[in-house]
Amino acid sequence: MFIVERPHSASKRLLIAASGTGGHVFPALATAECLSDVEIEWLGVPDRLERQLLGDRYPLHFVQVEGFQSRPGLSTLRVLYRLLRATLTCRRLLQRGQFDGVLTTGGYIAAPAILAARSLDLPVILHESNAIPGKVSKWFARWCDLIAVGFPEAGRRLTQYPTLHLGTPVRASFLEPPPLDLDIPEGVPLIVVMGGSQGAVAVNQRVRQAAPAWFDLGAWVVHLTGENDPDADSLQHPQYRSMPFYHNVAALLQRADLAISRAGSGSLTELAITQTPAILIPFPYAAEDHQFHNAIGFMEAGAARLFRQEHLSPQQLETEVTTLLKDSTQLQQMTTAMAQLAIPDSAKRLAEAVRQHLDARNKS
Ligand SMILES: CC(=O)N[C@H]1[C@@H](OP(=O)(O)OP(=O)(O)OC[C@H]2O[C@@H](n3ccc(=O)[nH]c3=O)[C@H](O)[C@@H]2O)O[C@H](CO)[C@@H](O)[C@@H]1O
Incomplete structure (x- = not known):
């Protein structure tokens, strides 16, 4: 040999x-x-x-x-x-x-x-x-x-x-994020939607229905849709950017005021490192419901809100986000709790x- x-x-x-x-x-x-x-x-x-x-x-x-x-x-x-x-x-x-x-x-x-x-x-x-x-x-x-x-x-x-x-x-980029190469104005509230590395069609659908209310509050949304969403281009708005995959998630989360995310271990870890408060919607079909179990610690620490997909209507998602966007004290507390979960x-x-x-x- x-x-x-x-x-x-x-x-x-x-x-x-x-x-x-x-x-x-x-x-x-x-x-x-x-x-x-x-x-x-x-x-x-x-x-x-x-x-x-x-x-x-x-x-x-x-x-x-x-x-x-x-x-x-x-x-x-x-x-x-x-x-x-x-x-x-x-x-x-x-x-x-x-x-x-x-x-x-x-x-x-x-x-x-x-x-x-x-x-x-x-x-x-x-x-x-x-x-x-x-x-x-x-x-x-x-x-x-x-x-x-x-x-x-x-x-x-x-x-x-x-x-x-x-x-x-x-990835090293999370410790020193490069600049964000998306045209998001400074100072506006930014919501990032992330469905893991492959996107999450069920989350995408809820977000597209709920987002207009967030735009009315002046928020912008960056939506990482994944490659498998046939309706990925169906929402058009000046405060909305969508793409199937984005390589600079580090800078994006660093800039975000709130994330709406699945609860894969990678995303959760990155949310903690970038101290981004989150609404978590675990993938319901993950083996042994592991995404839900990943998320529990984040909810208990006060860093995230946790919802079962099947119990979360677009209207409820709309209200949850709207309430958080209006409550900067709550967002700040969640940010602090996220930071405590990080192992950089x-x-x-x-x-x-x-x-x-x-x-x-x-x-x-
Ligand atoms: C559907 C499913 O079963 N997913 C599992 C999969 O991870 P899956 O890849 O779905 O999700 P994770 O949250 O663990 O990781 C996603 C990663 O993709 C990156 N990203 C995402 C979107 C994008 O546009 N650009 C980008 O870079 C994120 O920054 C993150 O680093 O393995 C993980 C580790 O075993 C599990 O916890 C997840 O439950």
């Missing part, structure tokens, strides 16, 4: 397995940004978001994996077969590339990466960003050297494993933990 020749003093090599959504890829990317002394390559799944989000920053390898359906059947056999094949591919990749360890942010891609690394006795660090750990995290945690958790609740659900509450890494150096801390495990391997 061909193996990369490597001088003894060369830098460490890390394989990052992170795929599928912004919520999985961005924290890994943020951690990678803090590991400039480590050679990084990426493991993903064909046709998922990582191709677009990574650009050509890291060599990207692919394996075919998919999730288990809740009912066992023929598809379970196919999933197991693909998992086995992906594990073997990943094992070969780790061996040929002489990697020193693996970092994964969970999801389907984590399974072959963890199994392959374990079979070669390489250290594996898993980052679990949700309050309720995903299936793969729960099943494969036993083979990880460290499980870094974004929310303390996840740590309480994985007590039998070595967990560390480090928060969820955010999470990426650095996770990078340091990764580095320690890579170093420990070479010493042992």
Whole structure:
């Protein structure tokens, strides 16, 4: 077998397995940004978001994996077969590339990466960003050297494993946001609508119905609609900007007075870092209702209002936002509460933990 020749003093090599959504890829990317002394390559799944989000920053390898359906059947056999094949591919990749360890942010891609690394006795660090750990995290945690958790609740659900509450890494731009390249006048109240990395059609519909009342109060709305909303262009107003995806969310949230958002772990973490009060509408079909559980801590801290999508009419959303826009004391209290939930150096801390495990391997 061909193996990369490597001088003894060369830098460490890390394989990052992170795929599928912004919520999985961005924290890994943020951690990678803090590991400039480590050679990084990426493991993903064909046709998922990582191709677009990574650009050509890291060599990207692919394996075919998919999730288990809740009912066992023929598809379970196919999933197991693909998992086995992906594990073997990943094992070969780790061996040929002489990697020193693996970092994964969970999801389907984590399974072959963890199994392959374990079979070669390489250290594996898993980052679990949700309050309720995903299936793969729960099943494969036993083979990880460290499980870094974004929310303390996840740590309480994985007590039998070595967990560390480090928060969820955010991209460096969130710590020093670049200027906002959108024509929003200074001083006007700004509402940002964000449905996770893929948008949220049900939230979009409610927002479009409710927004005219907010415009009447002088507010502007920036609406990140996602790619899948057929009516994304149906609302036109001088105080309204909509786009499927925006790369400078850091500057946008920094400028926003209020966000209306799903409750993915990435968005919540960024709302805390940018101290943006929020109305949270968790994705109702998230596995084990994890978005609702992610959001509970934010509601209890007084940083956000939390609504079940099925109980939130456009009229109610309109009233909630209008009331908040008129109550600057309340918004200020929510801003302060958001700030207290932030862990701004999470990426650095996770990078340091990764580095320690890579170093420990070479010493042992
Ligand atoms: C629908 C679903 O199951 N989503 C899950 C998915 O995250 P999903 O990607 O849906 O949502 P997250 O809130 O975790 O992350 C969204 C990320 O996309 C970025 N963004 C969004 C819109 C945009 O225009 N530009 C942009 O950069 C946000 O800044 C954020 O960094 O994985 C997360 C981590 O396991 C989970 O918590 C979410 O529940």
